[in-house]
Amino acid sequence: MRVALLTGGGDCPGLNAVIRAVVRKGEREYGDDLIGFTNGWKGAIEGTTTPLDVEHCRGILPRGGTILGTSRTNPYKREDGVELVKKNLESHGIDAIVAIGGEDTLGVANKLSGEGVQVVGVPKTIDNDLSATDVTFGFHTAVQICADAIDRLHTTAESHDRVMVCEVMGRGAGWIATYAGIAGGAAEILIPEQEFDIDEVSERIKRRHDQGRYASIVVVAEGAKPKEGTIELSSGETDQFGHERLGGIANIVAEEIKERTGFDTRVTILGHVQRGGTPTAFDRVLSTRFGIAAIDAVHDGKFGHMVALRGDDIVTVSLEEAVAELKTVSPELFKSVAEPFFG
Numbered sequence: 001m002r003v004a005l006l007t008g009g010g011d012c013p014g015l016n017a018v019i020r021a022v023v024r025k026g027e028r029e030y031g032d033d034l035i036g037f038t039n040g041w042k043g044a045i046e047g048t049t050t051p052l053d054v055e056h057c058r059g060i061l062p063r064g065g066t067i068l069g070t071s072r073t074n075p076y077k078r079e080d081g082v083e084l085v086k087k088n089l090e091s092h093g094i095d096a097i098v099a100i101g102g103e104d105t106l107g108v109a110n111k112l113s114g115e116g117v118q119v120v121g122v123p124k125t126i127d128n129d130l131s132a133t134d135v136t137f138g139f140h141t142a143v144q145i146c147a148d149a150i151d152r153l154h155t156t157a158e159s160h161d162r163v164m165v166c167e168v169m170g171r172g173a174g175w176i177a178t179y180a181g182i183a184g185g186a187a188e189i190l191i192p193e194q195e196f197d198i199d200e201v202s203e204r205i206k207r208r209h210d211q212g213r214y215a216s217i218v219v220v221a222e223g224a225k226p227k228e229g230t231i232e233l234s235s236g237e238t239d240q241f242g243h244e245r246l247g248g249i250a251n252i253v254a255e256e257i258k259e260r261t262g263f264d265t266r267v268t269i270l271g272h273v274q275r276g277g278t279p280t281a282f283d284r285v286l287s288t289r290f291g292i293a294a295i296d297a298v299h300d301g302k303f304g305h306m307v308a309l310r311g312d313d314i315v316t317v318s319l320e321e322a323v324a325e326l327k328t329v330s331p332e333l334f335k336s337v338a339e340p341f342f343g
Contacts, residue, residue, distance in 0.1 A: 001096060002034075005019055008041055008070055009101045009105050010125070010275055011070055013276075013279030016067055017060075018291040019060065019066070021295075022292075024057065026295045026298075027053055032295070036052045040073055042071045044084075047091065065276070075112075086115075098119075103326065105121075105124075106319055109121050110319035110322070113303060128176070129172070130327060131322075132321050137287045138283060139283075141277070141280045143176055143183065144280055146166075162265065163215070164215070165268070167248075168222065169274050169275075173193070173221075177190070178338055185341070187342065188205065188343075189220075190221060190253065195226065201218070204342055209263065216263075231252060231256060
């Protein structure tokens with residue numbers, strides 16, 4: 001078979017490990033001819049490709065980013081986008097696509113599948129917000145990066161008797177903030193799933209300092225939401241999938257805390273550091289398992305499906321199920337494991 005790969009959305013540690021696994025098994029065991037569309041669905045629209053074989057994939061297992069490039073291009077936002085994708089698949093003699101991405105990339109894959117395109121999905125997002133899989137690759141690495149940063153913030157906060165507000169990624173899901181905040185011993189964790197009251201947050205921090213704990217770490221997810229009528233947040237521009245470009249809420253939270261407590265409050269926004277660098281061993285193994293399962297699914301004819309982790313097993317689920325709803329932090333998890341350590 002002639003199989004094309006593409007990586008879409010934000011870059012993510014583990015992408016190259018997936019590509020390597022698909023290519024290795026596809027070429028060596030199935031005798032496939034593999035190519036890559038460059039820069040996600042943009043490459044599928046424009047017909048820009050790069051060769052993929054075992055030699056091209058040597059040494060990429062520990063590398064972050066993606067050797068194929070990526071973008072947030074949506075073919076359905078272009079009048080002739082879908083038509084061009086189909087035309088390029090035909091002109092390049094492609095039998096199937098392995099699409100590696102998150103909600104948006106796989107949402108496009110799901111729609112194309114409904115139009116007859118033979119596609120298999122692989123779940124990728126540091127946000128861990130795809131409901132059909134227990135975990136997405138890239139999440140573990142992002143949490144580790146954040147936890148390491150929080151460990152370092154503790155020492156500088158204690159040295160200066162400061163409150164440190166650390167902003168992490170996650171869009172509308174608070175998985176990174178919750179896990180990194182718990183792992184890093186944060187005094188407060190603010191996530192999109194639980195609207196926060198800045199007065200209550202500030203009061204707990206004051207109480208904490210009165211008890212002799214002279215430094216506090218506040219982890220805030222980029223999509224965290226204050227209770228209505230408490231803090232005014234400005235809306236930003238959106239991408240081709242209608243998502244608002246987030247970032248900067250930590251600056252607002254820090255100012256509000258400083259105003260209410262009088263404590264020296266500083267901000268650290270980790271931003272794209274969370275996406276970069278080498279994947280953890282866990283993510284390398286998970287990515288490899290996903291890649292192997294994806295090329296197997298192609299040859300089993302399981303088109304319109306995504307590979308997923310369920311318990312210890314890699315299974316396939318429909319793309320429709322995969323993108324039906326976002327997986328968010330449950331109130332029970334947050335209340336039982338995170339909140340006992342607040343203040």
